[in-house]
């Protein structure tokens with residue numbers, strides 16, 4: 001069995017959905033499990049719904065209507081006949097969402113988040129499945145929440161592998177075209193959970209692992225994994241082959257083309273991961289598998305913008321030692337601030353972090369009691385794997401370098417645009 005993952009960009013409009021059908025026709029679709037994300041930027045649009053819901057804003061209804069309108073246009077573009085059952089199926093899902101928003105009593109933000117954003121994937125797979133059937137390709141629509149079981153840590157749920165394995169082994173039919181949702185799972189009480197933003201790649205890996213799949217293919221708007229994000233680097237080149245280890249490193253440092261959690265289950269069973277273009281499905285793309293680290297051998301660039309560089313020094317010239325460092329890290333963890341780089345000297349300690357949830361001001365109030373805190377906002381962290389002189393120059397040109405760290409394989413540079 002092969003597992004295919006189609007992300008938001010591949011199903012962002014009617015043309016995208018028609019293209020998915022074309023890809024399947026081209027590469028075959030018997031004995032396939034499709035994992036599909038919400039259409040286009042639907043998850044962001046539903047996040048806005050949640051914000052208005054908690055703000056008790058009058059704009060809540062308009063935000064829901066916006067999501068409806070977007071999907072309705074796609075339906076009209078795909079199915080001329082408004083009597084097609086898909087219209088009623090999608091309406092029923094929106095009615096469920098509106099019912100939840102009107103009747104929910106839980107004040108738990110993360111719980112509400114998961115119950116609401118999940119409609120993105122439920123609706124996208126409903127539309128795709130109906131379209132495939134309409135085009136004569138019979139599909140099995142699976143509610144992923146009956147398969148992927150997790151704990152109740154909403155927004156970042158942990159998979160219960162044993163239960164998940166049992167559900168998948170028992171209930172996924174082979175020799176057919178299965179369609180299911182990425183990103184979602186369900187907790188022990190059967191409430192919906194999510195696996196973290198961009199988590200659909202991980203869902204594909206979970207199914208592949210439990211099905212002992214032959215391979216996973218993630219279909220992208222780029223030719224494969226490149227040595228840099230082509231949005232930011234004009235001369236990015238395709239990597240034909242990378243090892244699991246190299247892919248894990250690239251994803252860990254922030255190459256957003258593969259979700260970092262995806263690789264580990266695949267590597268355990270040596271299931272190859274192909275990253276291919278949904279525009280040119282017959283091109284080779286990138287193969288992530290056992291074998292050479294990187295072919296062609298090129299420096300790989302990863303950019304993380306909007307970082308915060310924090311330097312802590314002791315107020316009384318005492319050393320910054322294990323004891324302070326563990327305390328500082330516990331605080332970063334508590335405030336959900338992600339540390340991307342660390343450097344320390346005798347009396348100072350610098351970290352480049354990502355403050356996704358805007359918690360730094362609160363953290364700073366605590367840190368400032370014990371340390372002298374300096375910080376620089378809006379800096380960029382460049383990571384170069386397999387760097388050379390030319391690569392380093394490219395990154396440093398016309399910028400102020402605030403911090404630099406070099407190991408055998410990896411160079412990291414924190415810069416400020418000048």
Ligand code: ADP
Nearest residue numbers: 007008009222224225226228229231255256257
């Ligand atoms: P999906 O629709 O599957 O969620 P994403 O938009 O998350 O797809 O991922 C594809 C994007 O990842 C590309 O459009 C590209 O801009 C970006 N990207 C970042 N780093 C790389 C890289 N090293 N190689 C290829 N694409 C990359």
Ligand code: ASP
Nearest residue numbers: 037043183197198199200
């Ligand atoms: N729809 C989810 C997101 O946008 C999951 C995914 O696309 O992988 O984060």
Ligand code: MG
Nearest residue numbers: 007008009198
């Ligand atoms: Mg994505």
